[in-house]
Amino acid sequence: MDVQLKLLYENPVFRSYLFYTAILTIKMMFMSLLTIRQRVMNNSFVSEEDAMYLKGMVSRTNEHVERVRRGHRNDMENIYLFFVIAFAYIWTDPNPFLANFLFFAFTVARIVHTCVYTVVIMPQPIRGRAWLVGFFVTGYMAVRTLLHFC
Amino acid sequence: MDVQLKLLYENPVFRSYLFYTAILTIKMMFMSLLTIRQRVMNNSFVSEEDAMYLKGMVSRTNEHVERVRRGHRNDMENIYLFFVIAFAYIWTDPNPFLANFLFFAFTVARIVHTCVYTVVIMPQPIRGRAWLVGFFVTGYMAVRTLLHFC
């Protein structure tokens, strides 16, 4: 075949991308469930109609709820960017082992980030370091893609 | 052709994905306009330079504005995830009717979510149920993708 195709079932980098995409999607869906759990446990609902339906209180400053929401926002800042740049990175024809390792490292780092931020709160710098691993993976793929297409 | 291609104009699942992607993009763009409308109607601007230019007030706690912003954030938590996982789901070779139905159901559910949250405020559980439809569609596609590529 004389054209450069990448999004193929036969390309191991792309298969790996789809696999980790599914894992990270499920991981982010859990953030919504964690938020609901904290809202119910702390009786802190965000809209009046929710408080009325669940016979609870309206509160927007409960620290347990806000902590999970910050974790969720941090995911949106970092994981969404990963989805996009990892997709672009596939076209730089990376070594499959390296690409797979980067996707794996990012995924583990983000799961650690969530755990130490919202499930079992741990002292810094562990959360900072988990964030940094994800940031470096994203940055590496972004620079590689930029150099490849400029 | 001996390779598995999916992102083709000829693939009805992919065409359906592109169609609902355009609908959902326009739906999310409306959230920005709804926010601006509430900021102007309630004279609640977020930055000093905005208040100065429009001869309004700085306020960050107006409930009408915050309600639209919560709806917009909920879209970012759910619709962006849909864009990514529905794309991955295309590679699981789904039944075109099922895939089209899932994309359709997700889109309708999210439009209902926005309407009852920010346009005509309705008592729960309607918003919760609209959110749940979207959550189940996303979850189904994520699990199918995960099983297919693990």
Place this chain on the structure above:
Amino acid sequence: MDVQLKLLYENPVFRSYLFYTAILTIKMMFMSLLTIRQRVMNNSFVSEEDAMYLKGMVSRTNEHVERVRRGHRNDMENIYLFFVIAFAYIWTDPNPFLANFLFFAFTVARIVHTCVYTVVIMPQPIRGRAWLVGFFVTGYMAVRTLLHFC
């Protein structure tokens, strides 16, 4: 080749998309660094374990920090939508010069938006206009995609 392929190294619109995707990814990564910089400079940390580790204070209302976070959120509302709809737009077979110009205009507008919002604060309407350029580019691509696939 008798099937419509678009995601090819040989397609200039797609190469342009990957290039601007890398630029915008790096631009959004800078928002995280700007937030950290403002948190350290203003001694305003968001979680207790961060304040403890860096011997700083917990504060969630510092205007310098919140300004950067609003800019970052605005990026998430607009740039993520661009990533998705520009990808879909590739299938409408656009003129390569037009597509390249739209991607370029969007990228410049968003960099201007960040600069006047968070680096050198400028009076309105410059930020509003930069936002509007991005909004129109996104809207144009969304409508073109919708008309093409409905």
